[in-house]
Amino acid sequence: MTYRLATLDDLTELKKMYTAITKDLENHQINIWDDYYPNDFLGSDIDKNELYVLIDQGIIISAFALNDDGHDTDLIKWEAPKAKALYMYRFGVNINQKRRGIGKLMLDYAMKTAKSKDAKYLRLFAVDYNKPAINLYKQVGFTCMEGIFIEDIDGVIYEENGYEIKL
Numbered sequence: 001m002t003y004r005l006a007t008l009d010d011l012t013e014l015k016k017m018y019t020a021i022t023k024d025l026e027n028h029q030i031n032i033w034d035d036y037y038p039n040d041f042l043g044s045d046i047d048k049n050e051l052y053v054l055i056d057q058g059i060i061i062s063a064f065a066l067n068d069d070g071h072d073t074d075l076i077k078w079e080a081p082k083a084k085a086l087y088m089y090r091f092g093v094n095i096n097q098k099r100r101g102i103g104k105l106m107l108d109y110a111m112k113t114a115k116s117k118d119a120k121y122l123r124l125f126a127v128d129y130n131k132p133a134i135n136l137y138k139q140v141g142f143t144c145m146e147g148i149f150i151e152d153i154d155g156v157i158y159e160e161n162g163y164e165i166k167l
Helices: 008-027 039-047 102-116 131-140
Strands: 002-005 051-056 059-067 085-093 121-127 143-153 156-166
Touching: 008 039, 008 051, 008 059, 008 085, 039 051, 039 085, 051 102, 059 102, 085 102, 102 121, 102 131, 121 131, 131 156
Parallel strands: 085 121
Antiparallel strands: 002 051, 051 059, 059 085, 121 156, 143 156
């Protein structure tokens, strides 16, 4: 398995992977992604060198975006709000790779990558009813922080909890 930054050559495969993840989430009544998100953000993530992938036997099996854009983080009571932190977005695992520990591998890689960029914390947001993701974050050592980020997307309200881990 190989970790690396995504390239524009990966975009078609990434969009297929995220579309399949979105359908799988919907099948489990976790309606957090759609035809627009996250697919429409992947090209920009690649252009900014913020999208990381895990490749196994020539196939993308997981990806996440990592940047310093903590949208409305004042709504979350972070342990050290002024400390340098990176934020993980668009974390997904190929549906054909579920239950193989890929999520834990990618979170570990995200933590190492954030630490190599001198971040003191890795932070992310999770919709309150995305229990599989929340369970994974807690298993790896993330802490749910006090406060809720509320996002209104086309009239659909999402309540997102902030999670962080000290690096």
